[in-house]
Amino acid sequence: MEFKFTTESLEKINAVLNRYPTKQAALMPVLWIAQEQNGWISNEVMQETAKILEINPEEVLGVVTFYTMYFKKPMGKHHIQVCTNVSCMFRGAYEIYEGVKKKLGIDNMETTSDRKFSLEEVECMGACGNAPMIAINEEYFENISSEKVNKIIEDLEKSA
Amino acid sequence: MEKIVLPEIKDMHLIDVYLANGGYSSVKKAFNQTPDDIIDQVKKSGLRGRGGAAFSAGLKWSFMPKSTTKPKYLCVNGDESEPGSFKDRQILEHNPHQLIEGILITCYAIGAKIAYVYIRGEYHKFINFFSKALNDAYEHGFVGDAMREKFGTDFTCQIYIHKGAGAYICGEESSLMNSIEGKRAYPRVKPPFPAQYGLWGCPTTINNVETITNVPPIIANGWEWFAKIGEPKHPGTILFGVSGHVNKPGVYELPTGTLLTELIYNYAGGVPGNKKILCVIPGGSSMPPLRGDQLEEIKMDAESLKAAGSAIGTGGVMVMDEDTDLVKVLTRITKFYYHESCGQCTPCREGTGWMLKILNRILSGSGSSNDLDLLISVANNIEGNTVCALGDAAAWPVKYMIERFRDYFETRVNTVTKLPIANKVHSLRKSVIPL
Ligand SMILES: Cc1cc2nc3c(=O)[nH]c(=O)nc-3n(C[C@H](O)[C@H](O)[C@H](O)COP(=O)(O)O)c2cc1C
Numbered sequence: 001m002e003f004k005f006t007t008e009s010l011e012k013i014n015a016v017l018n019r020y021p022t023k024q025a026a027l028m029p030v031l032w033i034a035q036e037q038n039g040w041i042s043n044e045v046m047q048e049t050a051k052i053l054e055i056n057p058e059e060v061l062g063v064v065t066f067y068t069m070y071f072k073k074p075m076g077k078h079h080i081q082v083c084t085n086v087s088c089m090f091r092g093a094y095e096i097y098e099g100v101k102k103k104l105g106i107d108n109m110e111t112t113s114d115r116k117f118s119l120e121e122v123e124c125m126g127a128c129g130n131a132p133m134i135a136i137n138e139e140y141f142e143n144i145s146s147e148k149v150n151k152i153i154e155d156l157e158k159s160a
Numbered sequence: 161m162e163k164i165v166l167p168e169i170k171d172m173h174l175i176d177v178y179l180a181n182g183g184y185s186s187v188k189k190a191f192n193q194t195p196d197d198i199i200d201q202v203k204k205s206g207l208r209g210r211g212g213a214a215f216s217a218g219l220k221w222s223f224m225p226k227s228t229t230k231p232k233y234l235c236v237n238g239d240e241s242e243p244g245s246f247k248d249r250q251i252l253e254h255n256p257h258q259l260i261e262g263i264l265i266t267c268y269a270i271g272a273k274i275a276y277v278y279i280r281g282e283y284h285k286f287i288n289f290f291s292k293a294l295n296d297a298y299e300h301g302f303v304g305d306a307m308r309e310k311f312g313t314d315f316t317c318q319i320y321i322h323k324g325a326g327a328y329i330c331g332e333e334s335s336l337m338n339s340i341e342g343k344r345a346y347p348r349v350k351p352p353f354p355a356q357y358g359l360w361g362c363p364t365t366i367n368n369v370e371t372i373t374n375v376p377p378i379i380a381n382g383w384e385w386f387a388k389i390g391e392p393k394h395p396g397t398i399l400f401g402v403s404g405h406v407n408k409p410g411v412y413e414l415p416t417g418t419l420l421t422e423l424i425y426n427y428a429g430g431v432p433g434n435k436k437i438l439c440v441i442p443g444g445s446s447m448p449p450l451r452g453d454q455l456e457e458i459k460m461d462a463e464s465l466k467a468a469g470s471a472i473g474t475g476g477v478m479v480m481d482e483d484t485d486l487v488k489v490l491t492r493i494t495k496f497y498y499h500e501s502c503g504q505c506t507p508c509r510e511g512t513g514w515m516l517k518i519l520n521r522i523l524s525g526s527g528s529s530n531d532l533d534l535l536i537s538v539a540n541n542i543e544g545n546t547v548c549a550l551g552d553a554a555a556w557p558v559k560y561m562i563e564r565f566r567d568y569f570e571t572r573v574n575t576v577t578k579l580p581i582a583n584k585v586h587s588l589r590k591s592v593i594p595l
């Protein structure tokens with residue numbers, strides 16, 4: 001699938017380029033802009049990013065694969081991230097994680113067939129004081145329980 | 161009690177409220193003094209880094225070369241990914257202007273014209289809060305080219321946010337710099353240290369968000385004032401994040417030297433069901449765990465915790481009650497380091513995986529007493545043999561938890577397999593004990 005940055009994205013990229021003395025340094029912000037536009041980082045996105053920043057596509061690949069938050073495949077519309085690190089584990093994170101798996105019928109890093117939901121087991125998200133927690137896309141849901149998570153998912157299911 | 165970093169003032173995140181409470185007056189005061197004066201005051205105040213290593217902030221700043229033609233940089237570390245840590249986000253949300261003011265003073269002191277604030281990618285919400293405050297500060301002329309007019313000085317400074325993308329290792333300072341440069345974020349071999357060879361090979365200082373937020377009050381009230389708060393060798397307050405088995409988990413700003421038991425029982429409300437405490441990790445998951453029956457009289461500051469056999473780290477206190485499965489905890493912690501190892505050094509890359517396999521074996525009920533020694537031996541082979549301190553961070557919990565809770569772990573391993581040392585590792589690969 002072909003990928004081109006939109007005019008809007010290109011404007012954002014130009015603003016970002018001003019912040020760094022080298023073009024390569026804009027790589028992470030440009031990848032964020034690309035993911036916002038495209039939903040994930042495909043090979044075409046990497047090619048295009050490399051062209052704009054005048055670096056090798058391999059270098060872009062090296063950076064994309066270093067981080068967990070740049071998606072290497074399309075994820076669901078609602079990407080559910082469940083923290084299972086210790087502070088959340090003490091307060092029932094694994095029960096929640098297993099519950100979501102069962103409810104959606106998917107495993108870690110899988111997407112439901114209707115592409116609505118995807119699931120990821122994540123490391124500590126910095127919400128230990130409000131454990132357990134999940135995040136859906138960019139939003140944190142803290143102090144949750146299995147019941148609350150079920151309710152959140154059901155509401156999302158209804159909302160299209 | 162004095163709150164330095166998170167004052168209890170409503171809506172302090174708004175620039176008008178911050179200004180009404182004396183905001184941005186410290187930076188004016190600083191501009192009337194020389195950079196060396198500022199460094200000297202911060203040194204004398206005794207302010208130590210809040211990002212993990214508790215290194216003197218003023219001393220670190222003094223390493224920045226004075227005569228150089230190269231640009232200098234400040235990196236503000238808001239990666240906050242150490243399990244058990246959730247304090248910097250409070251500053252980004254509730255007191256962002258004090259952080260901005262601290263950045264301005266720090267940049268002036270070290271001669272940096274650009275500061276990058278590195279915030280972990282998961283913190284979208286907190287990045288937005290901080291970004292809003294930063295825009296307001298720009299609009300009011302406190303940051304950027306307008307500073308010339310606002311303060312009547314030649315010094316100007318730009319502050320940019322750099323958003324991470326999910327990698328714990330980027331909190332390590334040299335990894336953070338490679339991340340900003342747009343490279344794979346491998347930690348660098350040191351020396352050279354960042355003050356000599358940092359971002360793009362230029363002199364760079366890296367400080368934690370909380371460290372920098374302490375700077376404006378030090379300039380405003382004087383170093384003598386700060387040096388008197390808490391423990392003399394590690395003065396000030398710390399944002400302690402208490403999590404796990406407590407009734408009131410959360411962030412508590414308290415003077416250094418506060419008793420660990422007071423923090424857990426008085427502030428965090430004690431343990432649910434009045435259960436006993438089995439184990440406490442006092443400074444984030446990388447720090448050596450303490451036994452619950454040895455918590456009396458332990459004070460929360462760098463020196464006291466060192467004497468007690470642990471470290472202050474990020475001040476993230478994780479409390480585990482008597483019913484906690486420590487094998488599960490240690491396995492989960494090790495899984496984290498296995499996942500986050502950047503893979504650059506063999507002992508860390510391979511060792512974390514081996515430790516995880518052995519721990520999983522113990523967890524499944526087929527561990528042996530030898531496995532405990534094997535774990536310690538693997539941990540010892542990682543510690544001190546790697547490029548960055550993630551290796552130590554992975555080794556310490558394993559080594560110290562097993563050493564300090566040997567009795568507990570012995571009850572969880574049943575078979576004693578008598579293998580010569582040289583065969584132990586081999587036994588991991590095949591036969592004898594199935595993996
Ligand atoms: C694996 C690893 C992860 C780290 N993560 C963080 C972090 O998330 N935030 C932080 O401020 N410091 C972190 N540090 C410590 C930094 O390397 C650095 O010492 C610190 O930011 C310096 O700031 P300070 O002197 O103000 O504490 C980490 C260190 C290591 C080895």
Ligand code: SF4
Pocket residue numbers: 329346347500501502503504505506508509546547548549550551
């Ligand atoms: S110690 Fe681990 S995380 Fe640090 S550089 Fe080596 S492999 Fe990477």
